[in-house]
Amino acid sequence: MATDNENDDTPGIHGGSVRGRIEGGAEGAVEQLDDGLVELLTWVLDTETRARIYIYLRQHPDSTSDEIAEGTGLYPSTVREALAELTDDGTVTRRKRKSAGAGNNPYEYVAISPSDLVADVVGDVQDELNTVFNLDDVLADRTSDAQPVQISVERPAEGAADDD
Known part of the structure; x- marks a missing residue:
């Protein structure tokens, strides 16, 4: 009460x-x-x-x-x-x-929109993480195309509210 x-x-x-x-x-x-x-x-x-x-x-x-x-x-x-x-x-x-x-x-x-902002940044973050994961190859001056990190972003469905 x-x-x-x-x-x-x-x-x-x-x-x-x-x-x-x-x-x-x-x-x-x-x-x-x-x-x-x-x-x-x-x-x-x-x-x-x-x-x-x-x-x-x-x-x-x-x-x-x-x-x-x-x-x-x-x-x-x-x-x-x-x-x-x-x-x-x-x-x-x-x-x-x-x-x-x-x-x-x-x-x-x-x-x-925030979802578009995140989508634009994801590629950069993925590249930086892959550089860290492949650091041994970089330090040994070897080239590697390995991409152990892959980030995907799902965009809101068409017509969904995107006000956040």
């Missing part, structure tokens, strides 16, 4: 409100998840800047470089440089923002 102060902001037995402790715990869990995701994507995308931009674009597709800079807290010049690299790599796409009036229409950016 719930007590009256579990649903309000009055202090609990251990100090602070029950609601405050629950909200604080939830915020901490989200922060840890965000940090872990940024760390993983930093490994995949090479830099934390690129990882933060990718995450922002997955949450806010069709954003301009200025909107990304504002949303991530990164310098606009840093964002523009990283977006150019991400576009060259095929990790993000861009198109001109449509506007009814005359003037300079900025580019809008969209990040590829």
Whole structure:
């Protein structure tokens, strides 16, 4: 049975409100998840800047470089440089923002889906693992075509939601 102060902001037995402790715990869990995701994507995308931009674009597709800079807290010049690299790599796409009036229409950016991102990285990871497995051949200056590691990625079925 719930007590009256579990649903309000009055202090609990251990100090602070029950609601405050629950909200604080939830915020901490989200922060840890965000940090872990940024760390993983930093490994995949090479830099934390690129990882933060990718995450922002997955949450806010069709954003301009200025909107990304504002949303991530990164310098606009840093964002523009990283977006150019991400576009060259095929990790993000861009198109001109449509506007009814005359003037300079900025580019809008969209990040590829996580499944496409993983599929793009798999070949590199597979090659690096095979190099490790064939290290004796490399050190002995022998050539080997052995590929003991093969990684395959299944893409979502056509029409399946890909919002994660």
